[in-house]
Amino acid sequence: MSIAQNISEIKSKIDINKVKLVAVTKNHSVPAMVEAIAAGITAVGENRVQEMMAKHPEIQAAGKLVEWHLIGHLQTNKVRQAVPLADLIHSVDSEHLAVEIDKTAGKCNKRQDILLQVNVADEDSKFGVELGQALPLAKQISQLAHIRLCGLMTIAPYADDPETLRPVFRELHTLFGELKALNLANTDIKWLSMGMTNDYQVAVEEGANLVRIGTGIFGSRKY
Template structure:
């Protein structure tokens, strides 16, 4: 199927008034991205800062600022200065050190940077993110920063051929999201629960996700 047909298929399974669809564009070229945008995609997600920066000028020239840029991959502190001018939402904040660096750089640019805390719910050694018990203390710290706005939580579930197997991961993050919301922290806008990818987004939505990150389901296998 074409990119447009793939997007239509995905949208048939989600309520786009309640769930934000982010097209993960890692290793896909600008022409494919523009095809997705023409088919209704309003947010793109990149894993690497350099790839985001390389694509941003041409996409912006064609689509303007109607397209949101989400940084969904691990962000090193030495890449923050490059990421902040472009990223609308950073999904992958996983340490006090990174949050403080984002705050410092955003302040110099007179920007309030929207972020999510990445939580490694399944405690996978191969993935980044704080442990669940570390998420709320980090949220309290972030709420004290002037140039950062915490908007919610993100997780990457373990890959499984059986999507049902990862349902407990999504349930746990949804519970944590509820606890975070109930804290009513100052200087935050808790609204995004980013969980679910091509293989498991329908399960994630059933468990409360309102932001899904889909790459292969839209663009096919990465080049």
């Protein structure tokens, strides 16, 4: 199927009025991105700052308006490049990183929207704050004037049967409710980013309102 057909198929399985679809464009070409945007994609997600920097001016030159989400791990030495371009950073997992983002955002006269990445399944291979440390970290981050905490993100373990991931998504949804109830300063808790190509339908059923889909839109990555 074409990119447009893939997008239509995904939209038929979720309530697009309630769930934001982010097209994950890592290692996919600018023409493919333009095709996706023409088919209704309003947000793209990049894993690497360098790739975002390379593609951003090309998409702008093509006359396409789209949100840019940084969904991959962000190193502190890349913050200066990321903040001017990213509408939403999904992968904040430490106070140190948040402080660097706050400093850079201040210099850019910007309030940077972020999500806390939570390692719900406690996988050694994945980044993210531990489940029990997420709310204390949120309280620390809420004291930073140039950051707006907008919710939570997780990357679930890969599973042949996505049904087995329901407890992971459910735990983050519970934490999302607890975070929202704190009513912290400098926050607008509205995004629960969980679910990818293999498991997005289960994630949405468990409360996700932002899903990150690459392969399901563009096909396999071309490395």
